[in-house]
Amino acid sequence: MSILNASSAQGFTLITGATSSIGMELALERCKGENLLLHGRDYQKLMELSDSLSTRFKILIWVYDLSKVDSLYEDFRKFVSSQDIVVERVVHAAGQLKILPFRAVKLVDTQSIYNVNVFSIIEILRVLTSKEYRRSLQSVVFLSAFFSKFGDKGNAIYSSSKGALNSLVKGLAVEFPGTRFNSIILGAVRTKMTDHLFVSGADKSRFDRYILGTGSPRDVTHAISFLLEPSLWMTGQEMFLDGGASIN
Ligand SMILES: NC(=O)c1ccc[n+]([C@@H]2O[C@H](COP(=O)([O-])OP(=O)(O)OC[C@H]3O[C@@H](n4cnc5c(N)ncnc54)[C@H](OP(=O)(O)O)[C@@H]3O)[C@@H](O)[C@H]2O)c1
Structure with missing residues (x-):
């Protein structure tokens, strides 16, 4: 952990999985206007990211x-x-995807996916909704997934973990009205996680339903920035960001 730059602002934006393709893009965007707390499990990657950010705001890193x-x-x-x-x-x-036929899934796989995708953010929010910090917390955004709403073979565990996030925003929105909680139902975006679906030889027919084509990390950061707007009149919602795939 380290403070790398000087700043004038008070509060921080925590990005879990800041070393993700989408997390990095988000860090590049948000560092223009606010202090960032970048989370990841790889110290070196986080240091490289924070070194690459050109900002007058504070950058902290939390390795876990x-x-x-x-x-x-x-x-x-x-x-x-x-x-x-x-x-x-x-x-x-932060998120973990493991596509496996259901009968091949072991408890250890399920626990790992749920720990990274769901339980970790519950634990983080247990800290941030405590009496000490609750008043400062303005907005929380989860990256949920298209297949939390639709069926996909081999994807039941990951999809159900994202479905848990969709429910979590509703309960938290009601319990903590001073904070906005929303999830993004995200369709296919080419990133480290999904690259194998885009390489030549992969069956691209799964993308046929994307009216606007598949997304980019930039498309996602635009939507996140919208959900982080201080005046947003929206909480406890699931926002589809899928290039029209869900209605086609
Ligand atoms: N790309 C898509 O099409 C898509 C669609 C729907 C939802 N999403 C969601 O969008 C989010 C960002 O995904 P992405 O596509 O940008 O994927 P990505 O590049 O693979 O990023 C995954 C992130 O999660 C971190 N992570 C994984 N396991 C971890 C652990 N045990 N401890 C700490 N960090 C861990 C990774 O860290 P390392 O860098 O150390 O591996 C990385 O920062 C994820 O929640 C994903 O489920 C993506």
């Missing part, structure tokens, strides 16, 4: 493997308290 949820709450609480910061916005971009 989200599959280890047992000690996450304590680690994150200590980190935030030791840095004497408040987190105003959260974007949960």
Whole structure:
């Protein structure tokens, strides 16, 4: 963890999985206007990212493997308290995808997917909704997925973990009316996670339903920035961002 740049702003935007294709693009965009708390499990990658950001705002990094949820709450609480910061916005971009026929799935696979996709953000939000930090927390955005709404072979576990996020925003929106909670039902975007679906030889017919074609990380950061707007009149919602795939 380190402070790399000087700043004038107070609160921070936490990006989990800042080393993701979408997380990195988001960091590039958001560092223009606010302090960032970049999360990842790889210190080197996070340092390279923070070095590449040209900003007058503060950049902090928090290194943590989200599959280890047992000690996450304590680690994150200590980190935030030791840095004497408040987190105003959260974007949960970390995610784990594992496509496996259901009968081949082991408990350890399910636990790992749920730890990274769901339990980690619950633990983080348990800290940020505590009495000490609740008032500072303005907006939370989850990156959910198209297949949390539709069936896909071999994808039941990942899809159900994203479905949990869709439900989570509703309960939290009601329980904490001072904060906006929304999820993005994200269609196919070419990233490290999905690259294997785009390479030559892969069956591209799965993208036929995308009226506007598949998305780019930039398309996603635009939507996230909309959901992070301070005056947004929207909470507890699932926003489809899928190039029209869901209605075709
Ligand atoms: N791309 C799509 O088509 C698509 C569609 C729907 C939803 N999404 C969601 O969008 C989000 C961003 O995905 P992406 O496409 O940009 O994928 P990506 O590039 O593969 O990013 C995944 C991120 O999660 C992090 N991560 C994975 N396991 C972790 C762990 N145990 N501890 C800490 N961090 C961990 C990765 O860290 P490392 O860099 O260290 O691996 C990386 O930062 C994910 O939540 C994904 O489920 C993507």
